[in-house]
Amino acid sequence: xxxxxxxxxxxxxxxxxxxxxxxxxxxxxxxxxxxxxxxxxxxxxxxxxxxxxxxxxxxxxxxxxxxxxxxxxxxxxxxxxxxxxxxxxxxxxxxxxxxxxxxxxxxxxxxxxxxxxxxxxxxxxxxxxxxxxxxxxxxxxxxxxxxxxxxxxxxxxxxxxxxxxxxxxxxxxxxxxxxxxxxxxxxxxxxxxxxxxxxxxxxxxxxxxxxxxxxxxxxxxxxxxxxxxxxxxxxxxxxxxxxxxxxxxxxxxxxxxxxxxxxxxxxxxxxxxxxxxxxxxxxxxxxxxxxxxxxxxxxxxxxxxxxxxxxxxxxxxxxxxxx
Numbered sequence: 001x002x003x004x005x006x007x008x009x010x011x012x013x014x015x016x017x018x019x020x021x022x023x024x025x026x027x028x029x030x031x032x033x034x035x036x037x038x039x040x041x042x043x044x045x046x047x048x049x050x051x052x053x054x055x056x057x058x059x060x061x062x063x064x065x066x067x068x069x070x071x072x073x074x075x076x077x078x079x080x081x082x083x084x085x086x087x088x089x090x091x092x093x094x095x096x097x098x099x100x101x102x103x104x105x106x107x108x109x110x111x112x113x114x115x116x117x118x119x120x121x122x123x124x125x126x127x128x129x130x131x132x133x134x135x136x137x138x139x140x141x142x143x144x145x146x147x148x149x150x151x152x153x154x155x156x157x158x159x160x161x162x163x164x165x166x167x168x169x170x171x172x173x174x175x176x177x178x179x180x181x182x183x184x185x186x187x188x189x190x191x192x193x194x195x196x197x198x199x200x201x202x203x204x205x206x207x208x209x210x211x212x213x214x215x216x217x218x219x220x221x222x223x224x225x226x227x228x229x230x231x232x233x234x235x236x237x238x239x240x241x242x243x244x245x246x247x248x249x250x251x252x253x254x255x256x257x258x259x260x261x262x263x264x265x266x267x268x269x270x271x272x273x274x275x276x277x278x279x280x281x282x283x284x285x286x287x288x289x290x291x292x293x294x295x296x297x298x299x300x301x302x303x304x305x306x307x308x309x310x311x312x313x314x315x316x317x318x319x320x321x322x323x
Contacts, residue, residue: 008287009304009312014139014269016303018244019163019186026240027232034220042216045207046071046194050222053229054194058179060234061161062171066196068203070210071217075158075180075193076103079133081210082154082176082195083111085202086131095124095132099293101139101156120145124172126152134172137165140291140299142268148172158183158193163241165267175199181225183269185237190221245269248302248309255316258282264302271300286315 045051051069059065072078079101083094093114096104108115118124124132124147131152136144137159144167148155155174161184162168180193195210197203249264252271256263259273275283275296283290283298291299304312 006287007289009308009315010289011300011304011312012289012291014183014301014303015188016183016186016269017305017308018248018303019183019241021305022237022240022244023186023228023232026237027228029224029227029231034223039219042071042219042222044211044216045069046217047219047222047226050192050226053226054179054196057184057229057234058177058196061168062157062177063168064171064177064196066177067198068196068200070195070203070207071222072193072195072210073214073217074182074188074191075156075178076101076107077191077210077214078178078180078193078195079104079154079156080107080111081206081213082133082178083107083113084209085206087111087113090129091131092129093131095122095126095130097135097138097143099138099140100133100135102291104133122147124148124153134174136160136170136172137268140265140268140270140272140293142265142270144170144267145172146170148174151175154178159268162238163245164269167267175202185225185228186241187225187228190218190224192217192221192225244306245302247306248304251306251309251313252300252302254313258316258320269301269303271302273298282316282319286312286319288312288316 050071054069055066093116094108095116095118098117105115120143124134126132126149132148133154133156134145134148135156150173153172153174154176155172156178158180177196181190182188195206253264258279259275262273264271275298280296293299
């Protein structure tokens with residue numbers, strides 16, 4: 001029986017540890033005990049102050065203005081809500097890129113819809129009973145697109161900010177805009193995201209869908225996001241985050257030769273490349289966790305802390321030199 005390799009370095013799931021490290025240095029929370037009398041259900045659409053701040057953040061980052069914001073339990077909950085909405089409207093198929101968020105396939109299946117994979121150069125223009133779910137920048141390749149349909153496109157924009165891309169002007173035409181504080185602030189555990197749209201009727205329908213699913217979103221989680229937004233200079237945070245992520249890109253560029261020179265992607269939060277048997281063995285022997293997307297096309301997260309990223313790459317280089 002093959003011995004299971006010990007995991008020493010987590011480069012698998014997309015946790016933005018580098019942002020948590022940065023936020024820990026820049027944010028001093030109010031340590032007073034929460035007011036227990038305020039721990040009742042939140043408003044159906046979300047905390048009004050958080051909705052106000054979210055509209056401003058979206059406008060500052062994308063230049064887009066939306067009439068309606070629904071606070072959700074992270075982007076995953078937001079996408080599930082939209083998928084069920086389209087199923088109830090009689091839609092049958094979802095257009096996506098080849099990979100995307102690893103949960104896409106099961107989420108679409110659970111909603112009773114069929115997934116249709118389109119090429120990177122596809123126009124993303126849905127036909128009858130189809131809608132498009134476009135992640136831009138994409139997971140895991142960091143690709144962006146300005147294609148789409150104003151009527152039937154859902155834009156998964158979790159990596160669309162200056163931390164992960166220099167190109168903030170390439171935005172797909174869309175009907176729904178999905179975002180998350182998980183990748184913006186690094187707070188994956190807070191589970192706070194949003195759905196934005198300009199259609200009042202559709203917004204009312206998804207608000208009801210969300211309410212029946214979660215019975216409103218966590219009050220402490222929303223309060224935490226509001227407090228961070230008030231206390232932290234967001235632009236400064238984003239700039240520092242971009243530098244930290246790019247430092248990790250430069251560190252991981254040192255092992256491009258192990259992947260036959262395939263370059264680290266310039267946008268997004270991952271390095272994706274085809275790996276041969278030797279490289280796979282090196283990764284396993286060094287205890288580096290990764291995601292195998294199939295046929296040894298692997299994904300390494302760039303979101304670790306700078307310290308752990310350097311230690312992992314040094315371990316790889318040392319092990320390869322010994323061999």
